[in-house]
Ligand SMILES: Nc1nc2c(c(=O)[nH]1)N[C@H]1C(S)=C(S)[C@@H](COP(=O)(O)OP(=O)(O)OC[C@H]3O[C@@H](n4cnc5c(=O)[nH]c(N)nc54)[C@H](O)[C@@H]3O)O[C@H]1N2
Ligand SMILES: Nc1nc2c(c(=O)[nH]1)N[C@H]1C(S)=C(S)[C@@H](COP(=O)(O)OP(=O)(O)OC[C@H]3O[C@@H](n4cnc5c(=O)[nH]c(N)nc54)[C@H](O)[C@@H]3O)O[C@H]1N2
């Protein structure tokens with residue numbers, strides 16, 4: 001018997017916990033938290049250890065699949081590539097490159113292959129019809145941060161470990177493990193705030209586990225966080241307490257404009273629609289001023305709503321006017337180890353951020369972050385005309401369960417001339433693909449969380465080598481993406497991904513040495529190439545080589561000899577439990593990349609949304625609204641095939657308040673019909689006072705009972721797809737993000753009760 005221990009970072013969610021994997025006879029024997037991980041210190045959640053089950057899941061695809069006469073059959077890689085080449089080339093030849101749409105899913109954000117090669121693929125495809133899970137998630141926060149601070153990743157995070165007061169809106173880290181504020185063990189960090197005498201206030205229509213553990217729960221009416229935040233800002237100004245702090249003096253534009261624009265949103269003006277009384281709103285606003293160190297943090301419940309960008313903006317306005325932006329224990333800018341847009345380029349000033357550099361073909365909706373709203377993908381596929389999408393390339397995404405008006409998208413995908421999915425399962429989305437290219441199991445791949453460490457609560461770096469060697473003949477995920485890029489470029493089914501890798505790294509190095517603000521500005525590109533690729537550096541290739549470049553030109557990097565003690569991938573490999581470069585530090589003004597070099601508290605785009613916000617004060621406070629929720633043992637739509645995670649009581653239930661249940665004749669466990677403008681589903685009722693009256697909640701990512709998939713466990717625990725109810729017409733106008741919360745619905749018992 002052979003036994004070894006492998007250390008790796010969990011790639012399943014943003015927390016990025018360290019795992020200690022015991023491998024016995026080349027089989028995973030046990031997975032537990034890595035006690036020595038510099039960031040997670042042994043913490044894991046129930047999903048972390050299921051990487052074993054995921055690796056061993058017989059339904060996980062190990063061979064490419066091609067659809068023949070409506071059924072998917074396993075084929076060789078050569079056959080699959082020939083099919084991809086035929087399909088893509090035909091569509092490009094007949095309809096042009098704009099007729100190829102792409103959708104990149106969420107797991108790509110936790111995937112080094114995708115983080116380094118997705119953009120290569122998009123460039124090679126050369127179409128503006130780009131979509132991703134970002135527009136059903138965090139784009140609003142990125143847009144508001146872009147306008148205020150200059151880049152789409154300049155997102156302040158709550159300094160949990162040092163704050164005295166946390167106001168948290170629309171986030172449930174006890175289930176999600178935290179989001180856009182990367183740290184393992186959010187629950188422990190929250191409990192520590194209270195243990196040291198601090199306070200936590202949770203704003204959520206549901207008394208979530210997080211709300212339950214907080215000092216105060218404010219059951220807000222869904223979709224009204226922007227009004228609540230506007231009223232808090234107003235209250236701060238009206239009390240004469242607005243104070244950005246001496247540290248920000250001279251660095252903030254727009255205080256007066258914000259004050260004037262928000263003057264109408266008094267706590268009294270919003271209380272009816274928001275459902276929280278004026279005195280409470282005012283009290284909490286002033287507590288934020290009084291606390292020595294406080295942070296306001298908003299997540300999914302604040303971004304996936306009609307006022308997503310405006311609410312995201314107001315979170316940071318509130319942080320700023322209460323003196324809590326960029327202070328220790330407040331809302332701080334992360335300092336990522338691998339070069340991020342906030343550590344590259346000229347310090348303190350930049351080109352700023354723009355949206356609308358293109359418009360969708362069908363309804364002229366403006367671009368944000370180089371892509372279009374996922375909500376509008378279906379109409380781009382089904383509406384005839386020049387530029388109509390005829391082929392889709394989907395990488396690690398399941399938009400049929402994850403994006404609005406799913407039934408419409410499901411039908412649209414069926415009408416395509418060609419579709420390819422890079423995925424690990426034959427599921428609700430990939431069943432539409434003519435070819436499925438299976439990414440290998442996570443344990444065959446190296447890992448570094450290039451994306452989410454941009455939002456780290458500490459400056460940490462963790463590199464994980466593959467736990468197992470790839471089986472012979474099985475391509476790594478980056479090789480699949482690189483080859484797909486080559487095929488899209490017309491290089492044919494025999495194209496070598498290594499060539500794509502070489503071209504990509506060469507051009508990356510060229511642009512880096514040309515950047516006069518970079519630590520390796522003016523250096524010889526061949527020398528840098530050799531330093532990265534040579535045998536004394538491990539003959540790096542693919543994502544690892546790019547990662548080494550990013551680490552070395554980053555703020556803690558060795559600068560290829562400039563700072564010999566600095567970090568390199570080689571050094572990181574010698575520290576399997578990670579390297580910790582410390583807690584966050586104040587970064588204004590160097591972090592800013594706005595054209596003015598100032599924090600823009602009142603960007604014209606956001607002020608432009610204020611009249612719409614004011615109009616929402618006329619909303620009907622009695623409307624029945626649907627919200628979502630997450631469960632710790634779930635991961636969007638795709639971990640429901642792991643038996644240990646789905647066992648137990650059915651989780652896809654419709655939570656409803658006892659008053660509503662009584663009024664509507666709904667009984668516990670009985671099937672209830674929920675109907676929205678675009679669809680209707682039936683789910684079992686879960687009557688609970690842990691939800692506000694006139695609000696119902698259904699989790700997303702379920703609805704696995706469709707034909708033609710290969711997910712036997714998920715099929716047994718099908719649930720219903722909540723995105724059959726969400727409306728593709730409901731989009732945040734500033735960011736293009738879908739509205740997934742506060743959906744107007746009607747609810748009816750399907751069985752008459754006595
Ligand atoms: N109603 C409602 N809808 C929501 C949300 C909500 O709160 N409410 N949340 C939204 C959010 S925040 C998000 S991020 C989106 C997610 O939207 P998506 O990213 O579209 O959906 P996922 O369920 O994450 O699907 C991930 C897919 O990637 C595959 N996969 C897993 N690992 C890998 C891998 O390593 N490589 C490859 N190639 N494939 C892999 C899985 O099999 C699955 O098909 O859903 C959104 N949808
Ligand atoms: N276990 C698990 N972990 C996950 C995921 C998962 O699916 N499962 N998904 C991952 C992903 S992709 C993401 S983006 C993150 C998301 O991380 P979080 O944002 O923490 O996710 P949720 O648990 O959906 O929390 C959103 C909360 O907002 C509330 N809410 C709904 N509408 C409103 C509203 O209008 N106003 C307010 N104030 N609250 C509202 C909901 O009741 C819910 O409690 O989680 C990540 N982690």
Ligand code: SF4
Nearest residue numbers: 010013016017045048
């Ligand atoms: S919290 Fe997230 S990163 Fe940590 S073990 Fe669970 S799924 Fe993995």
Ligand SMILES: [Mo]
Nearest residue numbers: 106136137138
């Ligand atoms: Mo997400």
